[in-house]
Amino acid sequence: MTSTLSRVPTTSLPPGPKLPPLVQTLLFANFRHRLLPVLRRRYGDVFTLRLYPNRQAIQLADLEHIKTVFSGPVTTFHAGEGNVILKPIMGEHSVLLTDKDVHRRARKLLMPAFHGAALRGYRDMITELAEREVSRWPSGQVFRSHGRMQELALEIILRVVFGVAEGPRLDQLRRLLTNAVDIGVLDLFGFHNEKLRRFGPWKRSKERQDRVDDLVYAEIAERRAAPDLAERTDVLSRLLTVPADDDRLSDAELRDQLITLLLAGHETTATSLAWAFHELSRDPVRLEAALTAADEGDEKYLEAVAKEAMRLHPVISEVARRLTEDVEIGGYRLPAGVTVMPSIAMVHADAGHHPEPDAFRPERFLTDGGPAAGSWFPFGGGVRRCLGAGFSLLEATIVLQAVLSRYRLSPDRTRPEGSRPRHITMVPARGARISVTAR
Numbered sequence: 001m002t003s004t005l006s007r008v009p010t011t012s013l014p015p016g017p018k019l020p021p022l023v024q025t026l027l028f029a030n031f032r033h034r035l036l037p038v039l040r041r042r043y044g045d046v047f048t049l050r051l052y053p054n055r056q057a058i059q060l061a062d063l064e065h066i067k068t069v070f071s072g073p074v075t076t077f078h079a080g081e082g083n084v085i086l087k088p089i090m091g092e093h094s095v096l097l098t099d100k101d102v103h104r105r106a107r108k109l110l111m112p113a114f115h116g117a118a119l120r121g122y123r124d125m126i127t128e129l130a131e132r133e134v135s136r137w138p139s140g141q142v143f144r145s146h147g148r149m150q151e152l153a154l155e156i157i158l159r160v161v162f163g164v165a166e167g168p169r170l171d172q173l174r175r176l177l178t179n180a181v182d183i184g185v186l187d188l189f190g191f192h193n194e195k196l197r198r199f200g201p202w203k204r205s206k207e208r209q210d211r212v213d214d215l216v217y218a219e220i221a222e223r224r225a226a227p228d229l230a231e232r233t234d235v236l237s238r239l240l241t242v243p244a245d246d247d248r249l250s251d252a253e254l255r256d257q258l259i260t261l262l263l264a265g266h267e268t269t270a271t272s273l274a275w276a277f278h279e280l281s282r283d284p285v286r287l288e289a290a291l292t293a294a295d296e297g298d299e300k301y302l303e304a305v306a307k308e309a310m311r312l313h314p315v316i317s318e319v320a321r322r323l324t325e326d327v328e329i330g331g332y333r334l335p336a337g338v339t340v341m342p343s344i345a346m347v348h349a350d351a352g353h354h355p356e357p358d359a360f361r362p363e364r365f366l367t368d369g370g371p372a373a374g375s376w377f378p379f380g381g382g383v384r385r386c387l388g389a390g391f392s393l394l395e396a397t398i399v400l401q402a403v404l405s406r407y408r409l410s411p412d413r414t415r416p417e418g419s420r421p422r423h424i425t426m427v428p429a430r431g432a433r434i435s436v437t438a439r
Helices: 021-043 063-071 084-090 100-114 117-134 145-161 168-180 185-191 200-224 235-240 251-281 284-296 299-312 344-348 389-404
Strands: 046-051 055-060 321-323 327-329 332-334 339-342 407-411 419-422 425-428 433-438
Touching: 021 046, 021 055, 021 344, 021 419, 055 063, 063 327, 063 339, 084 251, 100 117, 100 235, 100 251, 117 145, 117 389, 145 168, 145 235, 145 251, 145 389, 168 200, 200 235, 200 251, 235 251, 251 284, 251 299, 251 389, 251 407, 251 425, 251 433, 284 299, 284 389, 284 407, 299 389, 389 407
Parallel strands: 055 339
Antiparallel strands: 046 055, 321 339, 327 332, 407 433, 419 425
């Protein structure tokens, strides 16, 4: 597939539902896991959704079309503008919301904290926190594993990103950030409407966000003056010790990057782990294989469990790029200004790429080189692939090891859980309820 424009002389949009944009937005936000397969059967691999407030979102399910997006010039496919819905939460400087030179600078500064030696340095801390958490699990009682994983993943990311010691500030950040991510579709509408933010739940959300910002700025100020700054390995300290003054981030830039890492870095991993427990508890064969892997220290199999949970239950259903110029994709000349959305959910559920797509089979990541290139992309793709992908898989593997070396899992009932929306993510509808018994 090519982005050459000569074959399609005039701009055109793919077909799609004719419902009002507000209705399409509500359906997409609340039922996209059911909506997208229906629309794909009706309209094919390329179709248009019209989303609130005035967004034409082109859904892509063909790998060649998606490759065009991920391999295309970043000057044409703006990921930052595609993620604009997150701006009120993440901030205008967020690595998720910037493009071109601004994005390259932020990514360059953040990258060393999530690669190589840095990842290896986080292992002991993640292991300690994971073992402390699972030691408190109630044996023989049904509980929501998603909630426990959210608490653990938030604790891990707070320590990795902020390096905050136990104390009042850490306690406040835990509480406020837990509430900050618990937002729904109506909250997202309010974030983009200044008038609504003066009233009711939107006003309370804004006040909570302001309190988080106060704590973050206070931590930045104290850390700048810390005598042991150069010896610290958390992300904030690393960013404050960048050698060149020209590359150092302002307090506002630091705030936006830290909030982005906190919110994006804990919710997705927590949800994927909860789905992994949900699936293992209902599959005796895979559970035995995972228990054996935990006993033998087989991290490749445990990582495959995490990857399969991410494939079967994508936490984020798509990525977004806003076009800055006309581009041909799928036989349509898409005009500048529209948003193209490579669909993680539709590709992950495609039997052409993943045989028996509805089955939980971690082994698919261990045989014949794994799934076809580009057919598994929970962390996005191209130069905008998530910086924290390696950290997320490391964390998931360590947590699975901690849980499965201690417990055997059981479901609370035979019927699997469905999904429900949680802001831009999809999560287990009942919290991935399981019970555990000591091995």
